[in-house]
Amino acid sequence: MTIDTDRRTFLKIGAMAAATAAAAGTPSDADATGLDPELRKRMGAGVTWDKAPCRFCGTGCHVQVGVKNDKVVAIAGDKLADVNKGLLCVKGYHVGLALYGEDRLRQPMLRVNGELQPISWDKALDIIAERVELDPKGFAYYGSGQWTIPEGYAAQKFMKGGLTSNHIDPNARLCMASAVTGFLAAYGVDEPAGCYEDLDKADVVIMWGNNPAEMHPVLFSRIIDRRSRGQEVTLIDIGTRRTRTTAHCQHYLEFKPQSDLAIANGIAHLLLANGTWDKEFVDANCSFRTDSEPRGLFGDAMSFEDYKAAMAEYTPERVEQISGVPAKDIRMLGDLFGRKDIRITSLWCMGMNQHTEGTAINTLVHGIHLLSGHFGKPGDAPTSLTGQPSACGTAREVGTLAHLLPGGRLVAKEPHRKDAEEYWNLPAGRIDGKPGFHTLKMFEDWCTPKSKGGSIHTIWVQVTNPGQTMPNRNKLLEPGVKDPNKFMIVSEVYPTATTEIADLVLPSAMWVEKNGMFGNSERRTQQWFRMVKPPGDARDDCWQTIAVAKRLFDRGFAGMKDKDGKFLFHIEDDSGKAVPIWNWSNYYDVNVDKHLFEEYRLFSRLKHKDLAPYDEYVKARGMRWPVVETEPGVWRETKFRFSGFDDPYVAEGRAIDFYHSTTGDSRAQIWFRKYTDPPEMPDAEYPMWLCTGRVLEHWHSGTMTRRVPQLARAMPQGYVELNRDDAAELSVDNGEVVRLTTRRGTLDLPVWIDGRGAPPRGSVFVPFFDERLLINFLTLDAHDPFSKQPDYKKCAVKVSKLSKTTAGR
Amino acid sequence: MPVLGAVLTLSDQVELRSAALAYLAGEPRIELGIAARGRQPIVLSTDSRAQDKALWRSLETLGGITHIELAFADFSDLQNEETPS
Numbered sequence: 001m002t003i004d005t006d007r008r009t010f011l012k013i014g015a016m017a018a019a020t021a022a023a024a025g026t027p028s029d030a031d032a033t034g035l036d037p038e039l040r041k042r043m044g045a046g047v048t049w050d051k052a053p054c055r056f057c058g059t060g061c062h063v064q065v066g067v068k069n070d071k072v073v074a075i076a077g078d079k080l081a082d083v084n085k086g087l088l089c090v091k092g093y094h095v096g097l098a099l100y101g102e103d104r105l106r107q108p109m110l111r112v113n114g115e116l117q118p119i120s121w122d123k124a125l126d127i128i129a130e131r132v133e134l135d136p137k138g139f140a141y142y143g144s145g146q147w148t149i150p151e152g153y154a155a156q157k158f159m160k161g162g163l164t165s166n167h168i169d170p171n172a173r174l175c176m177a178s179a180v181t182g183f184l185a186a187y188g189v190d191e192p193a194g195c196y197e198d199l200d201k202a203d204v205v206i207m208w209g210n211n212p213a214e215m216h217p218v219l220f221s222r223i224i225d226r227r228s229r230g231q232e233v234t235l236i237d238i239g240t241r242r243t244r245t246t247a248h249c250q251h252y253l254e255f256k257p258q259s260d261l262a263i264a265n266g267i268a269h270l271l272l273a274n275g276t277w278d279k280e281f282v283d284a285n286c287s288f289r290t291d292s293e294p295r296g297l298f299g300d301a302m303s304f305e306d307y308k309a310a311m312a313e314y315t316p317e318r319v320e321q322i323s324g325v326p327a328k329d330i331r332m333l334g335d336l337f338g339r340k341d342i343r344i345t346s347l348w349c350m351g352m353n354q355h356t357e358g359t360a361i362n363t364l365v366h367g368i369h370l371l372s373g374h375f376g377k378p379g380d381a382p383t384s385l386t387g388q389p390s391a392c393g394t395a396r397e398v399g400t401l402a403h404l405l406p407g408g409r410l411v412a413k414e415p416h417r418k419d420a421e422e423y424w425n426l427p428a429g430r431i432d433g434k435p436g437f438h439t440l441k442m443f444e445d446w447c448t449p450k451s452k453g454g455s456i457h458t459i460w461v462q463v464t465n466p467g468q469t470m471p472n473r474n475k476l477l478e479p480g481v482k483d484p485n486k487f488m489i490v491s492e493v494y495p496t497a498t499t500e501i502a503d504l505v506l507p508s509a510m511w512v513e514k515n516g517m518f519g520n521s522e523r524r525t526q527q528w529f530r531m532v533k534p535p536g537d538a539r540d541d542c543w544q545t546i547a548v549a550k551r552l553f554d555r556g557f558a559g560m561k562d563k564d565g566k567f568l569f570h571i572e573d574d575s576g577k578a579v580p581i582w583n584w585s586n587y588y589d590v591n592v593d594k595h596l597f598e599e600y601r602l603f604s605r606l607k608h609k610d611l612a613p614y615d616e617y618v619k620a621r622g623m624r625w626p627v628v629e630t631e632p633g634v635w636r637e638t639k640f641r642f643s644g645f646d647d648p649y650v651a652e653g654r655a656i657d658f659y660h661s662t663t664g665d666s667r668a669q670i671w672f673r674k675y676t677d678p679p680e681m682p683d684a685e686y687p688m689w690l691c692t693g694r695v696l697e698h699w700h701s702g703t704m705t706r707r708v709p710q711l712a713r714a715m716p717q718g719y720v721e722l723n724r725d726d727a728a729e730l731s732v733d734n735g736e737v738v739r740l741t742t743r744r745g746t747l748d749l750p751v752w753i754d755g756r757g758a759p760p761r762g763s764v765f766v767p768f769f770d771e772r773l774l775i776n777f778l779t780l781d782a783h784d785p786f787s788k789q790p791d792y793k794k795c796a797v798k799v800s801k802l803s804k805t806t807a808g809r
Numbered sequence: 810m811p812v813l814g815a816v817l818t819l820s821d822q823v824e825l826r827s828a829a830l831a832y833l834a835g836e837p838r839i840e841l842g843i844a845a846r847g848r849q850p851i852v853l854s855t856d857s858r859a860q861d862k863a864l865w866r867s868l869e870t871l872g873g874i875t876h877i878e879l880a881f882a883d884f885s886d887l888q889n890e891e892t893p894s
Contacts, residue, residue: 008812011883012840012852015814018880019850020842023816039881047885066883073885077878087816087878097884213876221876224818228847248875 014042018076022086025225034080034621035064043074051078051621052528053518054092055146055511058386059083059216060520061092062621065512067531072096072512081621083196083520089217095511099532105492105499105507106536116505121537121584125551127504131458131487132163132552136559138457140167140442144464145175145388145395148516149525150596151542152394154569155462156406158545161424162552162559162568166411166436167456169402171464172388172395173439174471177787178353179384180396182362185289185297185786186370187668189607189660190396190408193641194345194381195522195624199223201379202345204234204336208260208365209351209793213244214756215694216349216385224248236333238263238325239351240691240793241721241765242758251329254760257689257794259323261357262675263330264364266319269311270334271371278340278373282670285656286370289363289669297359297786298662302672310672322675337372343379344369349387350693354792356679358784363671370670376643376656386521387694393519393526397609397625398600402436407603411435423602425562438788440781443470446486447479460489462508462541467497468771471790472744472781477501491541497771508541509534515593517617523609523624523641527617530588542596543587550582571595608649608659678794679782682762686742686796688726689763692775693793695756718770720749722799723761727753730801740764741798745777748802764799768792812883813853817868818876819844829873838864850880 017038033040035049043049047066054061062081066074075096079086108124109116132139141159143152147170159168183190199205199222212220226233235249238260246252255263271277288307292300302310316327316334336344346369352361366382374380386392399406409416417431437445437456443466448454470476480486481501490502493510513534517527534540546569553560553567560568573579573590580586594614604611610626612635617623623637628648630636640646642658650657651666658668682688720740722732732738732751740747749766759765766775780795817833819826833839833851838860842850855864868874 008854011812012854015812015852015881015883016840016842016850017814019814019816019852020845022814022878022880023842023848023850024845036881043883068885074881074883075879076881087880089878092879096882217876218878221818221878224876225846225848227821228818 010042014039018086021079022077025085033064034062034078035076036079039076047073050529050531052512052516052531053389053520053526053622054088054095055389056091056095057216058145058388058391058521059218060389060518060522060524060526060622061088061218062526063088063092063095065096065531070532072099072532078621083524083622084218087218087221092218099510099513101494103495104535104538105494105505106538107507108537109505111503121539121547124504124506125547128460128489128548129551129555129557131489132548133555133557134457135455136163137165137167138455139163139165140437140446140456140459142169142171142439142442142459142461142464142466143400144171144462145386145391146463147390147394147400147541148514148518148593149390149393149398149600150515150517150593151462151540151545152390152398152400153406153596153600154542154545156398156400157424157568158549160405160411160431161420161426162549164430164432164559166402166432166434167442168400168436169439169442170395170400171439171466171469172391173401173787173789174354174469174792175350175387175789176353176384176391177789178355178358178362178784181297181359181784181787182366182384185299185359185363185662185669185671186366187642187658187660188662191392191523192381192383192521193376193643194378194383195639196222197639198345198379198381198383200226201343202233203342203379204236204344206236206238206344206346207245207249208238208346208348209240210348210385211239211243211245211693212347212385213248215387219385220245220248240689241760241763244756251332253325253329255323255325257691258355258357258678259325259675260352260361261364261673262314262319262322263325263333264361264368265311265314265672265675266316266330267333267337267368268364268371269314270316270331271338271368272308272311274334274338276338277371281373281375281656282371285658285667286670287663287665287667288672290672295785299671301663307670307672310674337368337374340373343377344372344374345379346382347385349385351793353384353787353789355789356782356784356791357673357676358789358791359786360671360673363669364673366668367670370668376640378640384521389520390518392521392523393517397519397604402438402442405431405603406600407605407609408607409603419606420603423599424568425564425566427563430559440476440783440788440790443476443480447476447483449483450485457485458487458489460491461498461502462491462544465496465498467501468774469768469776471776471779471792473774473777474745476781491544493538497774506544507534507536507538508544509538513538514540514542515591517593517597520622523638524622525611525617525625526622527614539584540587542592543581543584546592547582547584678791680743680780680795682796686798687762688797688799690740690742690778690795690797691759691763691765691793692768692779693765695767695769718749718767718773718775719752719755720799721755721757721759721765722751722753723759723763724753725761726799727751730799732801737802739800739802740766740778741800742778742795744779747773747775747778749773764797811853811855811886813879814881815851815853816878816880817849817851817874818878819847819849820873820875822873825873827873829871832867832871836864
C-alpha cells in the first residue's frame with residue numbers, strides 16, 4: 001500500500017464515520033469542537049480545525065474548517081451546530097474551494113484609458129479620499145448582507161457619523177426589504193418571532209413562492225428528515241412553477257403571478273365565514289388595519305366588522321377566478337388554518353419579497369397566522385427566510401439601510417440620532433436627519449448627469465455585484481458607466497460584471513481569510529476567526545473602510561474626528577495604547593471585530609435586540625437575540641420572541657406581548673389589503689410571464705460558485721425554462737436558442753424543457769447566476785411603495801425562435 | 810482527489826429506492842455505510858476530476874435519491890481551481 005493509498009483509506013474511514021453519525025443524527029459523537037473524533041484523528045495533527053458559519057445563504061450553517069499550511073484543505077459539518085446538525089448542502093461543501101479560484105483579485109487596479117492598471121494601496125486610498133472631498137454628500141456606499149456585522153457597522157459609522165451622508169444601502173434592498181416592512185407594519189419591529197425549531201414541530205409547512213429544497217436545502221432536509229423518522233408533516237407548495245420543492249409536497253397550488261394576495265385573503269375570508277378564527281387570541285393580542293389614503297406603512301385603523309366586510313368578496317370561487325387555484329384547494333387551506341389541533345409554519349423568501357405589493361403580501365400572511373392563532377407556539381409561525389448570510393445581522397440589525405441607524409433605529413428621529421451621536425462621541429447634530437437614497441434611487445441618481453440634478457458622483461461597492469443584479473440595467477447602470485464624471489469603486493474577490501465597469505477595483509479578503517460575524521434568518525449571531533491569509537495584496541473590507549477614514553482624517557477632513565478630536569475608529573490595546581489599525585501590518589494586532597462589536601452592542605439594547613458580549617459568541621455556535629444576562633456571566637438566548645414562556649421582555653402574566661406594537665397597546669396588526677394587478681402583465685405584444693431566480697448550485701450571481709468546477713459543471717450556463725406545450729408551439733427543443741424580449745431589452749438563451757423546474761403554459765423562468773447572459777437587462781424596476789424592493793418575479797416577455805444557436809445579448 | 814462523506818435521502822417509492830441502492834452498491838467508487846432512518850451514508854472517492862464530475866451528476870439525476878447532503882470533504886490534494894470558461 002502506497003502512502004497516498006494508505007492516507008485515502010484512512011480518510012475514507014473517517015468520512016464514513018462522519019456520514020454515518022450524521023445520518024443517524026448522533027451529535028453526541030462530536031468532540032468539544034464539533035468535529036467527529038474519528039475524522040480529526042484521520043486528518044492528522046498537521047490539520048487545525050475551527051468553526052465558521054457558511055458564507056453563502058442566510059440559513060447560517062456552521063462548518064468545521066480544516067487548515068494546513070495556510071490553506072483550507074477540508075470542510076466538515078459542525079455537529080455542535082443546532083442549525084445544520086453536522087450536515088451541509090452542496091454549496092456549503094464547496095465553501096472552502098471558493099477561496100481558490102485562479103483569478104482571485106490580488107492587487108488594487110485603476111482604470112486608465114479603459115484598462116485596469118495595477119496601483120498601490122496608498123494611491124488607491126488617496127483616490128477614494130479625493131472622491132469624498134469632491135462632495136461628501138455625493139459619495140454613496142453600496143453593500144450587502146454579505147458584509148460581516150463589524151464591516152457593516154464600520155461602513156455605517158463612516159458614512160452617517162463621518163461623512164454626514166445617509167447614502168448607504170445594501171443589496172438586501174433587492175432581497176428582503178419587503179419582509180422588513182411587513183414585520184414593521186404587523187409588529188412594529190423587524191425579524192421573525194420564531195426560529196428553525198418551528199420546522200421540527202410544525203404539522204403543516206406552507207411554502208409561499210418559496211423553493212427551500214434548492215435555496216435553503218439544509219432547512220428543507222430538516223423537514224424531510226422528520227418524515228424519514230415516520231412523522232407526518234404536510235407540505236404545501238403555493239407557487240408559480242414546479243420546483244424541486246414541489247416534488248416533496250403533498251399539495252401544489254399553482255397561482256397566477258401576484259394573486260398570492262387574493263389567496264391570503266381567501267384564507268382570512270374562510271376563517272371568518274366558518275367562525276374558525278381564534279377569537280380569544282385576536283381579542284387579547286390584535287387590532288385591524290387597512291391602507292390609508294395616501295398609502296402609508298402604518299395605514300389606518302379599521303374595526304373587526306369593517307375587516308370582515310372587506311374580506312367578504314374573497315370567496316373561494318372569487319379567489320379561484322383571480323388566482324387559478326381551485327376553490328377546493330382554497331377551502332383546504334382555510335380548513336387547515338381553522339384547526340386548533342395542528343401547528344402551521346409559513347415560509348417565504350424572494351417570491352413574496354420581490355413583489356410590487358411585497359409589503360402587502362407579507363402583512364397578509366402574518367395576518368392569517370394572527371387571525372387563526374397559529375402564532376407564538378413552537379411550530380406555529382410566519383417565518384421569512386433570507387438569501388444572504390448576514391442580511392439580518394448586518395443589513396437589518398446594524399441598519400446599513402439609508403433610513404436606519406444601528407439597532408433598528410431611524411435617522412429621521414432626533415432622539416435616535418442623539419443616542420448614536422452619544423455612542424459615537426460625535427458633536428451634537430453631526431448625523432443628518434434626512435434618509436439617504438434607497439438602492440434604486442441611488443443608482444438612478446448616479447446615472448443622472450450633474451447638469452440634470454444628479455448628486456451622486458461616486459459609489460463604493462463592497463461585497464455585492466450590482467452589475468449583474470440591478471434590475472433594468474440599461475436605465476440604472478449604463479448611463480453612469482458612460483458618464484466620465486461618475487466614478488465607481490468596487491471591493492471584490494473575483495472579477496465580476498461590476499468590476500468590468502468599475503473605475504477603481506480593490507482586492508478583498510473573503511470568509512475565513514478574515515475575522516467575522518454574521519446574523520442568520522432566525523436572529524442568530526455567529527462569530528469566527530481568521531484562519532488563512534488572503535492572496536496577494538487582498539485585504540479585509542473593514543480595513544479598507546477604516547484606512548480610507550484615516551486617510552481623510554490625515555487630510556484634515558473634520559467628519560473623521562469625534563468631538564474630542566480623536567479618530568473615529570480610535571482603538572486601544574489592553575494596555576491603553578492606541579493601535580494604528582489603518583496600517584495593514586497592524587490591523588490584526590488587536591481584534592478590531594471585537595472592539596467594533598462591543599461598541600455596536602450598545603445599540604442593540606435600545607429595541608430589545610440585546611446581544612451578548614463578543615466572547616460569548618466565540619464559545620457558541622451562535623445565539624439568538626434578545627440575549628440577556630440571567631445571572632452574572634450567564635447569557636440566555638431567546639427562541640420564541642413575544643411568547644411569555646420564552647421571551648424575557650414579555651410582561652409578567654402575558655402569554656403573548658407585542659411590546660413594540662405600532663399602536664402602543666401590545667397588539668399586532670391584522671391587515672386587510674386588496675388584490676391589485678401587477679404593473680406589467682402579458683399582452684398581445686409581450687404575451688408571456690417572465691420570472692427570474694436562483695438555482696441550487698450557484699449562489700446568487702455565481703461570482704464564487706462558478707469558480708468551483710464541480711458546481712460550474714453541474715450548472716454550466718444560464719438558460720430559459722419553457723413549458724413543453726409552449727416549446728412545441730414555438731417549434732423549439734431542448735438546447736435550441738430562443739430570443740426573450742421585454743420592453744427593456746433582449747437576451748438569447750438556450751431552452752430547457754422539463755428541466756430543473758417546470759413553468760406552466762405562458763410562463764418562462766430564467767436564473768440570474770450567469771454573468772455572460774444577464775437577464776437583468778430585461779427585468780422591471782417597478783417596486784413596492786414602502787420597501788422600495790423591485791419585482792424580479794414578474795414582467796411581460798415575448799419569446800421567439802431564432803435560427804442562430806449562440807446565446808447572448 | 811476529494812474524499813467525500815455524504816448522506817443520501819432515498820425515495821419513499823420502493824422500486825426507485827431499490828434501483829438507487831443497486832446502482833450505489835455496484836459503483837466501485839462509492840462505499841455504502843449502514844443506513845439509518847431511511848438515510849444512506851456513503852463515501853465517494855475518485856481518481857480524477859472527470860470521474861468526480863460524472864459520479865456527481867449520476868447521483869443528482871438518480872431518481873431514487875431525493876436529497877444529497879455532505880458531512881465531510883477533503884480536498885487537500887487539489888491545486889488552485891481553474892476558472893470556468
